[in-house]
Amino acid sequence: MQNFTMIDFSTIFSLKIFLDIAVYYFILRFFLWILKPILGLTPFRRIPGPPADSWWTGNLGQLFNAKGLPFHQKLVDDYGGMVKVHGFFGDEQLYVSDPRALQSIISKDQDAYEETAVFIDSNKIIFGPGLVATTDEIHKRQRKLVTPVFSVTNLKALTPLFYDIAERLADVLDNELKEKKGKEAVLDMHEWMSRVALESVGQAVLDYSFDPLDSPVNNPYTAAIKELIPTLFSLAILRQFAPFLSRVGSDAFRRRLVEWTPNQTVQKLKHISDVMHSTARRILQDRRANIHLEDTRQDSEAKDIISILLRENERAVPEDKMSEDELTGQITVLIFGAQDTTSSVMSRTLDLLTMYPNVQDRVREELHAATGAGDGNSERMEYDEIINLPWLDAVLKETLRLYPPVPFVRRTAVKERTLLYSPVSRERATEDHSTASVTVPVGTTLFVGIAAANRLESIWGADAKEWRPERWLSNERKSEPTVRLPGIYAGTLSFLGGGRSCVGYKFALIEMKIILATLLLRFRFSKTEDEIVWNLSQIISPSVRRSVQKGQQVFCEETKGLPLLVQSDLGL
Numbered sequence: 001m002q003n004f005t006m007i008d009f010s011t012i013f014s015l016k017i018f019l020d021i022a023v024y025y026f027i028l029r030f031f032l033w034i035l036k037p038i039l040g041l042t043p044f045r046r047i048p049g050p051p052a053d054s055w056w057t058g059n060l061g062q063l064f065n066a067k068g069l070p071f072h073q074k075l076v077d078d079y080g081g082m083v084k085v086h087g088f089f090g091d092e093q094l095y096v097s098d099p100r101a102l103q104s105i106i107s108k109d110q111d112a113y114e115e116t117a118v119f120i121d122s123n124k125i126i127f128g129p130g131l132v133a134t135t136d137e138i139h140k141r142q143r144k145l146v147t148p149v150f151s152v153t154n155l156k157a158l159t160p161l162f163y164d165i166a167e168r169l170a171d172v173l174d175n176e177l178k179e180k181k182g183k184e185a186v187l188d189m190h191e192w193m194s195r196v197a198l199e200s201v202g203q204a205v206l207d208y209s210f211d212p213l214d215s216p217v218n219n220p221y222t223a224a225i226k227e228l229i230p231t232l233f234s235l236a237i238l239r240q241f242a243p244f245l246s247r248v249g250s251d252a253f254r255r256r257l258v259e260w261t262p263n264q265t266v267q268k269l270k271h272i273s274d275v276m277h278s279t280a281r282r283i284l285q286d287r288r289a290n291i292h293l294e295d296t297r298q299d300s301e302a303k304d305i306i307s308i309l310l311r312e313n314e315r316a317v318p319e320d321k322m323s324e325d326e327l328t329g330q331i332t333v334l335i336f337g338a339q340d341t342t343s344s345v346m347s348r349t350l351d352l353l354t355m356y357p358n359v360q361d362r363v364r365e366e367l368h369a370a371t372g373a374g375d376g377n378s379e380r381m382e383y384d385e386i387i388n389l390p391w392l393d394a395v396l397k398e399t400l401r402l403y404p405p406v407p408f409v410r411r412t413a414v415k416e417r418t419l420l421y422s423p424v425s426r427e428r429a430t431e432d433h434s435t436a437s438v439t440v441p442v443g444t445t446l447f448v449g450i451a452a453a454n455r456l457e458s459i460w461g462a463d464a465k466e467w468r469p470e471r472w473l474s475n476e477r478k479s480e481p482t483v484r485l486p487g488i489y490a491g492t493l494s495f496l497g498g499g500r501s502c503v504g505y506k507f508a509l510i511e512m513k514i515i516l517a518t519l520l521l522r523f524r525f526s527k528t529e530d531e532i533v534w535n536l537s538q539i540i541s542p543s544v545r546r547s548v549q550k551g552q553q554v555f556c557e558e559t560k561g562l563p564l565l566v567q568s569d570l571g572l
């Protein structure tokens with residue numbers, strides 16, 4: 001009883017402090033908002049940009065909006081590569097797609113631009129202290145161990161596994177068509193791409209099956225990971241307070257605060273995070289038990305990414321070793337980083353191939369020639385062969401360039417730096433190639449416009465906004481552009497660049513190529529009557545838009561999915 005009174009008192013005390021700080025925070029921001037323009041404290045007076053859409057959320061509601069993609073593009077079309085946008089209470093932020101400024105942010109001066117505190121702190125709460133929740137030396141130490149695990153040698157060893165999963169999916173789709181009593185049927189290919197992506201990353205990273213593909217999924221982790229991105233996105237505005245909330249009280253107090261929050265979405269996020277964390281911990285214990293077993297048997301070594309990481313961690317010098325919490329954090333981060341991104345790109349590729357059937361035929365011809373599929377005895381390709389197929393490669397490069405699944409990331413300036421950029425006036429006809437500069441004060445939030453930079457005419461030519469895989473074929477390649485983006489993949493920013501670039505990009509490429517090649521060899525994909533729209537939900541995903549009549553009124557309804565007509569008779 002005594003104990004109970006004590007805990008209750010400290011909780012109430014912490015809650016009071018929390019509420020006091022929250023009130024003072026809002027009052028301070030409110031006064032700053034009024035005073036800043038009067039005192040001339042607006043750092044980006046000369047940078048063009050749209051007016052704030054709301055006095056307290058600025059342009060955030062437009063930027064973090066499922067239908068926000070056209071707004072992102074319009075910023076660049078109307079105002080150029082350095083745009084001023086507004087955050088909370090008039091906070092001035094920069095939306096950058098200018099290649100020279102991006103070189104500084106992503107590469108040359110990368111230590112001056114860190115992930116935002118909102119990103120780091122909310123990831124720490126959701127995933128634990130893995131790569132996306134750490135900064136500075138801790139982040140560098142973790143990357144030193146994680147990056148080599150994704151070496152080409154390790155990925156080559158995973159190639160047969162990716163083939164096993166891709167072929168299992170093709171057999172399952174074949175059965176679906178047979179069950180529908182024919183050689184063709186409309187199937188939700190985004191659902192299948194999501195399932196096969198999760199199974200691939202589960203098996204390749206953890207040696208764990210999340211989804212057998214040939215039977216219904218009944219795994220709480222699978223359900224949790226599916227819900228994570230939409231749930232995070234619907235809390236986009238609330239998450240801006242994560243840095244503030246994560247510094248209030250103890251871990252136990254903050255957990256209780258979350259439990260008390262009378263908001264269904266917050267409770268859903270707590271449940272998702274708990275499921276992911278407990279599953280990751282269990283898997284880690286299993287893997288650890290297995291690698292010790294293999295060590296004593298001197299058996300062939302496990303090829304999954306986490307077993308390799310555990311072995312590397314054992315061998316690392318004490319100051320480089322990752323703790324149990326850091327390793328658990330990596331598991332969820334890798335699964336999360338891999339699933340929605342690759343499924344989005346594979347879905348988009350299939351959708352585009354239905355819009356450009358001649359390109360679909362061309363890729364299939366290339367696959368037939370490489371595998372002997374036309375003669376009825378299709379063979380698996382080796383890693384090097386499939387990675388270097390020109391048409392398949394061109395299709396993926398062009399899809400990733402024009403439709404990167406992560407269209408922007410954000411950074412915070414942690415050191416004051418000056419960015420050089422080319423100012424572009426509103427009328428493109430009067431483009432000005434002179435250099436302008438802007439000093440970026442510490443604390444400024446910057447948007448790195450990945451999709452915007454990937455579509456710049458100054459780099460990709462007048463047809464930059466068209467999907468033309470041919471541009472990647474050697475006979476079409478013109479001279480190297482004079483302006484370059486600081487990206488690690490094909491001169492694009494799709495996997496970013498610098499010290500926070502995607503660690504899994506080679507994994508993603510081989511996985512996606514094997515799955516797409518296997519499907520294209522067995523099936524033809526065509527459009528249906530359905531209207532497909534691509535929505536922004538942190539990562540872009542497809543939905544079907546339908547008109548629904550309710551009484552006298554007609555409404556537009558959107559359901560996640562990508563229905564495509566799938567045919568198994570390729571007439572070979």
Ligand code: HEM
Nearest residue numbers: 131337338341342345406409494495496500502503504508
């Ligand atoms: C088409 C697929 C993919 C795309 C387009 C993609 C894109 C990206 C981008 C843009 C970032 C930078 C995020 C930021 O700075 O805020 C990133 C980071 C990351 N990606 Fe990927 N990714 C893909 C697949 C994968 C896969 C398959 C894995 C793992 C197996 C993975 C693991 C990660 C991790 C761990 C990070 C954080 C790196 C760090 O902060 O040091 N990604 N990815």
